[in-house]
Amino acid sequence: MDAALANRLAASVRAADPDRYFSALFAPAAQRPFLFALYAFNAEVARVAETVREPMLGAIKLEWWRETSEGAAKGAPRNHDVARGMAALFAQRTVALADVEALIAARAFDSAADTFADFAALEVYVDATSGAVMRLAARVLGGDPARTSEAGLAYGLTGLLRALPFHNGRHKLYLPQDLLSALHLTPEEFFHLEKTEPRRAAAVHQVALKVRDHFLSAHKAPRPGAVLAAILPAALVPVYLRKLGRDVPIHRRQLALLSAAMRKRL
Numbered sequence: 001m002d003a004a005l006a007n008r009l010a011a012s013v014r015a016a017d018p019d020r021y022f023s024a025l026f027a028p029a030a031q032r033p034f035l036f037a038l039y040a041f042n043a044e045v046a047r048v049a050e051t052v053r054e055p056m057l058g059a060i061k062l063e064w065w066r067e068t069s070e071g072a073a074k075g076a077p078r079n080h081d082v083a084r085g086m087a088a089l090f091a092q093r094t095v096a097l098a099d100v101e102a103l104i105a106a107r108a109f110d111s112a113a114d115t116f117a118d119f120a121a122l123e124v125y126v127d128a129t130s131g132a133v134m135r136l137a138a139r140v141l142g143g144d145p146a147r148t149s150e151a152g153l154a155y156g157l158t159g160l161l162r163a164l165p166f167h168n169g170r171h172k173l174y175l176p177q178d179l180l181s182a183l184h185l186t187p188e189e190f191f192h193l194e195k196t197e198p199r200r201a202a203a204v205h206q207v208a209l210k211v212r213d214h215f216l217s218a219h220k221a222p223r224p225g226a227v228l229a230a231i232l233p234a235a236l237v238p239v240y241l242r243k244l245g246r247d248v249p250i251h252r253r254q255l256a257l258l259s260a261a262m263r264k265r266l
Contacts (some may be wrong), residue, residue: 135148
């Protein structure tokens with residue numbers, strides 16, 4: 001990959017997704033440009049819903065990225081840095097177009113009015129988004145994608161908890177309907193609860209328990225070896241859970257990533 005393109009992609013990832021940017025720095029130097037291409041692509045797809053007001057517009061933008069990915073896989077990228085980065089990724093690493101298209105398809109939920117019936121449905125979505133990015137990163141690194149599963153779920157669910165105020169502002173529900181029903185809440189009521197309201201806190205606590213289960217499974221697993229840089233963002237899960245509702249300074253995140261990288265495990 002052209003060095004200038006790699007540098008531009010790295011800069012865009014650092015701005016949009018610092019957790020994955022700093023994690024990628026622990027990958028072998030030759031692999032970093034391809035991780036930055038993947039993470040820049042993910043950032044573009046993940047923020048589609050933030051830029052539209054109607055599901056149809058979200059679908060149109062996601063289709064643009066699907067066509068862009070298809071062209072990149074054929075070696076004919078659009079005139080866009082991320083498209084050119086993806087073309088290099090497809091050409092030089094074992095990343096399948098079908099896996100990228102599945103990631104795009106999973107993001108349709110973000111701009112739709114759909115909800116999740118239960119935790120199982122929520123975790124399917126998280127696995128298809130956060131989990132899929134870690135699996136693709138593992139392929140870039142030449143490791144076993146299956147070793148990222150628990151880390152992907154832990155990090156993805158944590159991200160949804162951290163983004164709860166933003167999603168509530170959009171009136172977009174990610175928490176399972178059965179959880180709200182157990183707390184005698186409708187989605188519309190949940191959107192307007194104060195952070196300290198006991199039922200809101202109870203809902204967050206239940207998701208946090210799921211997060212801890214997945215993180216502990218990832219932590220207790222054998223050392224990840226080649227996929228370490230792919231799962232490193234999940235090293236931030238304990239920090240984020242302790243600081244829910246508060247910003248975590250970048251230096252604190254960097255220290256957590258460095259500590260995990262030195263241990264060679266989460």
